[in-house]
Amino acid sequence: MKKTTVYALLVAVMAMWGLNIIWLKLLVNEFAPVTMTAFRIFVAGVAVLLFLSVKGVVRKLTFKEFSFICVVSLFNIVGHHYFLSVGLTNTTAMNGGLILGLVPILTAIASLFLLKVKFSIMKVVGILFAFFGVSFALVAGHGGAISTSYGDVQIFLAAVSQAISFVLIKKASTNIDARLMTGWLMIVGSAGLFFVSLAVEPQGLAMMKTDNYLIWLVFIGSALLATAFGHMTYNYAMQHIGASESAVFINLNPFFALISSYLFLGESLYITQFIGFLLIVFGVLAGSGAVEQWRRAKVTYKI
Incomplete structure (x- = not known):
C-alpha cells in the first residue's frame, strides 16, 4: 500500500478519534460511565477478534502472553478508560481532547523512567512547551480564565495510564501480533472494568436500559468505528510506516476534538484553546523526538 494511502487512513482515524470524544461525552451523560465503557470495550474486542479469526490470525495465548496482557490491560484499558469515562462527566469534550494530545509526550517521559531513555535539550524544551500548551487549553468561563477542574485531572490520569501501557508494550519482548494483542487487551480489560463498575456503580446495569435508539447508534459507532476499526487501522499503519511516523498524526486528534465539540456539542471555542x-x-513533535529524527534523516539523505 502506498504511503499516501496510509497517511489518508491515519487522518481518517484521527478524525474519528476526535469525534469519539464527542460520542463518549454523549454516552457518559446517558449511561453510568464505567459500566457503559466496559460493554463498549467488550463489543470492540469481540469485533476485532471476529475480524482476525476470518483473517486466520487468532490463536491461543501462552500463559506468559496472557499474563503480559493482563498487566498491560490494567493501564491500557482499565486505568485509561476508567479515568476517561468519569473525567468526561466532569469536564468539557474540548478540554478532554486537548489533554489527551499529551499522550506522546507522556510516553516519552515514561520511557525516561522505565526504559532509561536519555533526554536531549530539544526533548526537554518540547515537553515544557506541551505542558505550557495544556495550560492554555484549560479554559473556563466567558472571560477565558485559565483554570482546571477535577475532570481535567482525571483525563490527565487517563493519558498517563495509556502512556505507561505503551512503554510496557515496547519494553516487553512478545511475539503476539499487534492486532491480536489489541483484541485480547480489550476483552481482558473490559472484564476488569466491569468488576470495577460493580463496585463504583451498583445501579450501572439498570441504567443501561434506554429507548433512545440514537444513543445506541452512538454506542455502536464508538465501539466499532472509533475503538475497533480505529485501533486496528492505527496498528496496521505502524507496521507500514513505523511507530514514530504514525505517532506524529496523533497531533491531529486534539484539533478534530476541538472542532467536533464546537460543531456538535455547542461548546464555547476560545482563541486560547487554539494557542x-x-x-x-x-x-x-520536539519532545517525542520526531524533530530530531527528521533532522537526522535529512542529514543522512544529503550525505
Missing part, C-alpha cells in the same frame, strides 16, 4: 493546540503540537 494551546499549536503549543501542544510543537511540544509533541
Whole structure:
C-alpha cells in the first residue's frame, strides 16, 4: 500500500478519534460511565477478534502472553478508560481532547523512567512547551480564565495510564501480533472494568436500559468505528510506516476534538484553546523526538 494511502487512513482515524470524544461525552451523560465503557470495550474486542479469526490470525495465548496482557490491560484499558469515562462527566469534550494530545509526550517521559531513555535539550524544551500548551487549553468561563477542574485531572490520569501501557508494550519482548494483542487487551480489560463498575456503580446495569435508539447508534459507532476499526487501522499503519511516523498524526486528534465539540456539542471555542493546540503540537513533535529524527534523516539523505 502506498504511503499516501496510509497517511489518508491515519487522518481518517484521527478524525474519528476526535469525534469519539464527542460520542463518549454523549454516552457518559446517558449511561453510568464505567459500566457503559466496559460493554463498549467488550463489543470492540469481540469485533476485532471476529475480524482476525476470518483473517486466520487468532490463536491461543501462552500463559506468559496472557499474563503480559493482563498487566498491560490494567493501564491500557482499565486505568485509561476508567479515568476517561468519569473525567468526561466532569469536564468539557474540548478540554478532554486537548489533554489527551499529551499522550506522546507522556510516553516519552515514561520511557525516561522505565526504559532509561536519555533526554536531549530539544526533548526537554518540547515537553515544557506541551505542558505550557495544556495550560492554555484549560479554559473556563466567558472571560477565558485559565483554570482546571477535577475532570481535567482525571483525563490527565487517563493519558498517563495509556502512556505507561505503551512503554510496557515496547519494553516487553512478545511475539503476539499487534492486532491480536489489541483484541485480547480489550476483552481482558473490559472484564476488569466491569468488576470495577460493580463496585463504583451498583445501579450501572439498570441504567443501561434506554429507548433512545440514537444513543445506541452512538454506542455502536464508538465501539466499532472509533475503538475497533480505529485501533486496528492505527496498528496496521505502524507496521507500514513505523511507530514514530504514525505517532506524529496523533497531533491531529486534539484539533478534530476541538472542532467536533464546537460543531456538535455547542461548546464555547476560545482563541486560547487554539494557542494551546499549536503549543501542544510543537511540544509533541520536539519532545517525542520526531524533530530530531527528521533532522537526522535529512542529514543522512544529503550525505
